[in-house]
Amino acid sequence: MTPPGLTAPPVLLHHAPTAGLAVDSSPGGMFSYFSDHRDEVLNWLGYHAWLSAVPVLAGLLIALPLGWLARRYRWTYPPLVTAAGVLYTIPSIALFVAMPELIGTQILDPINVAVALTVYTVALLVRVVADGLAAVPEDVAQAATAMGLTRRQRLLKVELPLAVPVIAAGVRVAVVANVSLVAVAGTIGVPNLGQLFTTGFQLSVGNPYYPPITLGIVLCVLLALVLDLLVVGATRLVTPWRRAVGGS
């Protein structure tokens, strides 16, 4: 219909259309996309796993004493849990961008994302730890005291282990939530699987280009499953009595 010179900007007058090159834009194109970009994608996967897992461990270490505090001194429960809830409402992208100002890191440092996600993990787990400790039956705690355990022994040997299943449930939520939150950091240039979404979106000019997007989703889901299984496995390891009783 239209002569070539009509629609092209001046610079493109000599360019012949390249329709001959078949590009698989369907979701199934993710396999060839992966083999074409293997090193890059595996590098992003590594960063993504690191950025998802480390903040959960760090967050758990911080949330344990805070949760204990909220349980031990009841008046601290409302402010701690409320503060944690408020932290969780901060949009992730805002926190990622504000982090260098807050902790004095370089603006593109992945540590910004790790710290921000640690904040979210703490926010999720403070309540979980406090509630987990609270769920330990009072008579069990009293029996422990009656057996001569000090407060400290009672916490470490009786209450905390009994709270593990509740805490682990929270950790599973946190780790899976982190996998998806990390992807947001792809938009500020931190290497992770989120870059696949950015790239796929940028290439979706005119027609959607699915391969990198599908690949990103599949890898995120697989990563979340693996990390979740690790948490489940670790939980089983530290709660041997549950297996003995369950008999399954």
Next chain:
Amino acid sequence: MKKALTSALVAACATVLAACGSSGSSGSNGLSGGSSASAGGGATVASKLVLGGSPEFKTRTDGVPGLQRVYGVTFGSYKTLDAGGPLTINALKNGQIDAGDIFTTDPSIPANGFVVLQDPKNLYAAQNVLPLINKAKATPGVSSTLNAVSAKLDTNTLAQLDVHVITDKQDPDAVAKGWLASVGLNKTGTAAQGASIKIGSANFQESVLLAEIYAEALRAQGANITTRLNIGSRETYIPGLKDGSIDLIPEYSGVLLQFFDPKATAVSSADVYAALQKAVPAPLTVLDQSSAEDKDAIVVTKTTADKYHLTSIADLAKNG
């Protein structure tokens, strides 16, 4: 540089003439336009249209305020989308916006038959591609390697490479290597031996491609290169350059000048470059600029252009 700009403008005018010629078959000529016939109290064409572009375009000196100041054009409303990316292009295609701020090398302009409105009053300054680099990293060998790349890069080449990356979905790194080989810049040497450089890119594909071109050219000269691509916008990566997260990023002379000096008035390629060299703050500097340009442009669909007889931004201020 001036010559390149002039020839680009001449070519641009040729396109307009071609457009006018063909739309003449539908009974009206874009330049003499029947639109003025309805003058006498009617609203302007622009007031009936929705403009879409990046968040910064809304307030940038040469963005919405510039359209008003230079052409007296005020759009009915402004939709905040992205910097000439898929959001803007798809919205224009779907009719969710009537005009978009899109870049001239974008392959989707010819692919969708979009019409680039001419800018006779030079609202948009020259936008030559150049490397923005940390001064400490710009050793003579690194500078000469990058300057050799800039010397070979022109607008036509850049537009074609964009097609390979954006339309054909080829890997930017492969496209970069292929082009460097085709112009003989892939020969291994030792000019940049010992240099260790972190190269960044903004979050659009042309920037990624240019970053890969710099990366591969420097690698061929023995530099140790790491890349941090898709960093986002200028607000993120300029601080990244200053704090040493990255050392080098491809940039565009006109917008970069406005970023550092919002009151800058330079328009021509040479003027912009001269002003930019003074405006770039320590510890950064710019190397030689290439003749390749990727300018902002107000782009409309062919249907809109035909309906309101649009060939230039100035036509938007007419009553329609």
